[in-house]
Amino acid sequence: MTDLMDIAAVARLTGLTSRALRFYEGRGLVAPLRTASGRRLFGRDELARLHRIITLKRAGFSLSQIERLLNDRPVDLAPLLRAQIAVLDEQAQGLAQARAHLATALSRIDRGEPLDAATLCSLIRTGDIDMDQEKWKNVTDRYMSAQAEADFADAQGALPADFDQAAYGAQWADLTARIDDALPLDPASVQAGAFYDEWQALLAPFMAVATPAMTQGVTQLYDNIGEWQAEHTPPFSADVWAFIRAVGQVRQAG
Template structure:
């Protein structure tokens, strides 16, 4: 039975870092006791609380949401869990598809058939998609904390299927290609304004669900695009992003309607 553990002992038992434990404490999720010398001591109840935090994070809850749950404050838990289930369902479908392709290939090999071009192409395509997802994850992990990612997924779950579709990416590439072909152009020109309106019309699914934190975080991600450009393809270049940013600033300063924006931005 655990009476009390030091922070180093908790680190060994849970696999968490001491930094994470202190961060949870700073967020009000943990309240370890202190010895006379000021060292943290964790009771059995605190250890149980740590396990609860880890479990709830795996379920997709952010730290702020976990805090509200612990404090018995209002929280639309059903909406949050449905969003997380939607994300997991999409991932499960992708895994099932890749698994089916592998099983088909092995079945043909086991029966003495050569691996045909169509099956090989299917496997290569799935491999490329998995690599793209992994590259996106590496970039996202650089700019968003796990809590911020969970918050993003919670709010964006309804649009993820559309947002991640090949058709939607092709629409961005088509618009980006026309902008690239028209550059250079004045950021305050009528042509630039027309491109800005097209941009925000295409962005409307995101604008409908984006919170201020999501909007600001995404802007920071793309402002840093030169650092990761080439690793993943968002459908447009950093050159196009910089131009659209300048043209948007010019259009809003002039009082122009630039298209659909988040309700809180109006």
């Protein structure tokens, strides 16, 4: 191994994506050297730091907590460790639920009941959905006020009867993927403005029923996306959210 490696080599060695490495750099967690052309070079110290980050993330620590630990700032570890144990307990409960679904399927087979692939997949998906919803609630509870959560519950009934949630989600996935592919992009550019207008158009059904508490909660949730993206896969990357926020600031300033 050479003393200095570029970002592609570090990504292969650590299993992290290049985007994650750039994100960690932006958060100040790592500080690779830069060549005159702007190329990132990681030394042994930065590699060791990355391995510590990976280890702490696997233990369930947030990036803010990891930053404090790595920078030797005072941290009250006792409540922090209790919180991480609670997270692991929840994950263990989710695994137990998944096991229970599979055990149910096996018991049906043992009783001689027919169990085709569609039924088996349905059982597994039911368990996955339950686990996924629980994970998402654990995340939103940190950033949403009780009022915001109550408003969201009320808003579900205010959506049009023919509102197609699946199609709506597919539109968001398509838009955010196109933005991600286009980045980096000047927030003041014509293309950035077009993306922003499309974002606002898709946001219209939400804004039609959103209360101030809901808007504040969602904004806080995605402003802190780096804190929870390891626990639950976000609908878009932190880069996409930062880009949309930047374009919004350009619009407000203009």
